[in-house]
Amino acid sequence: MTIKSRAAVAFAANQPLQIVEVDVEPPKKGEVLVRIVASGVCHTDAYTLSGDDPEGVFPAILGHEGGGIVEALGEGVTSLAVGDHVIPLYTAECRECKFCKSGKTNLCQAVRATQGKGLMPDGTTRFSYQGRPIYHYMGTSTFSEYTVVPEIALAKIPGDAPLEKVCLLGCGVTTGIGAVLNTAKVEEGATVAIFGLGGIGLAAIIGATMAKAARILAVDINPGKFEIAKKLGATDFVNPNDHDKPIQDVIVDLTDGGVDYSFECVGNVRLMRAALECCHKGWGESTIIGVAGAGQEISTRPFQLVTGRVWRGSAFGGVRGRTELPAYVQKAQRGEIPLDDFITHTMALEDINRAFELMHEGKSIRSVIHF
Ligand code: NAD
Ligand code: AHE
Ligand code: ZN
Secondary structure, eight states, X not given: XXXXXEEEEBOSTTSOOEEEEEXXXXXXXXXXXXXXXXXXOOHHHHHHHTTOOTTOOSSBOOOOEEEEEEEEEOTTOOSOOTTOEEEEOSSOOOSOSHHHHHSSOSOOOTTHHHHTTTOOTTSOOSEEETTEEEBOSTTTOOSBSEEEEEGGGEEEEOXXXXXXXXXGGGTHHHHHHXXXXXXXXXXXXXXXXXXXXXXXXXXXXXXXXXXXXXXXXEEOSOGGGHHHHHHHTOOEEEOGXXXXXXXXXHHHHHTTSOBSEEEEOXXXXXXHHHXXXXXXXXXOEEEEOSOOOTTOOXXXXXXXXXXXXXXXXXXXXXXXXXXXXXXXXXXXXXXXXXXXXXXXXXXXXXXXXXXXXXXXXXXOXXXXXXX
């Protein structure tokens, strides 16, 4: 039976979200209806809303950092039961595709093509408003009280984990920690630079402390972010606006020739270049996490790579969600991942546009929407 759901709909790029009651069709074969309990707001939601995302389609229900409870199962769903607590995954894990079987990547491709078009795997949408289809987003659409997600894109988590906190493991916190531990594989004693101290960069600091990095340089143009960065383990604080020299030169000077690892957590292609070029000659590795808009390109002198620096990228921290996310949740439950430090604001769905304003004003780390 089709149900009603309160949802924040992005009707067009660069317009505030509108809270309306949408229609949600029941889950089809291999799909699951999830009642969202809470959802974080990530910069990628703002990026897509801005119109810069080549995959951005409208009208759509954004949101990809949610936590919820299984409400109903489509035909053939066996790995989940009604009442299970779940985190929707924008990086599915089918365990059957070439990518999953490779053991080399978390980038399952089973539903990626339709996901990028705002559709369910059968090429249709479960959401509509006044009879017109509303697109899905990243396969998750967590800015809706009810959403429909493929079974292979749901991580089952312990039932006693607080969904209004562990929802942050659906993107930002896992991405930052995973990029350090899985993608870069930072080792004990390393020197690390983190560019951008939002939810992603701060989580990368946690990852670097978990890896026992000796020095963690926190870089941001908003000095208001340094206090929390320090609390989470950063040792050095660099504001590019305090220096006349290019920031890569400043960091090379501060670190006896450059850092072992750097992470770009902003989505700025000039900063991606700086993050690469602040790496130590011969071995320094830079990981791009930030997402840059359509048409933007990175550049550097090839000599930077010829002389041993490595450029790589990371999506969802290289984490295979169904297999690995439950352990992240358990770590958070044991206090090893301080999710409370990320949650600077909570609000009702009706106030979701405020979350975007706070992000753009640099006043929040994460706003969590409570349904
Ligand atoms: P955010 O807006 O919360 O934080 C961005 C931070 O960057 C802010 O503190 C801001 O002051 C800082 N910043 C802006 N310009 C800067 C500059 N020139 N130099 C230094 N610092 C600067 O964003 P977020 O939610 O942490 O996301 C960060 C980026 O990561 C976004 O591009 C987002 O789309 C991307 N992201 C990627 C993945 C992935 O899987 N690859 C996952 C989540 C988010
Ligand atoms: N549609 C965007 C893709 C942007 C992107 O790279 N997304 C990240 C996740 S950001 C989460 O906050 C990702 O997982 N990328 C791998 C993938 O398959 O999308 C664009 O720019 O085209
Ligand atoms: Zn995100």
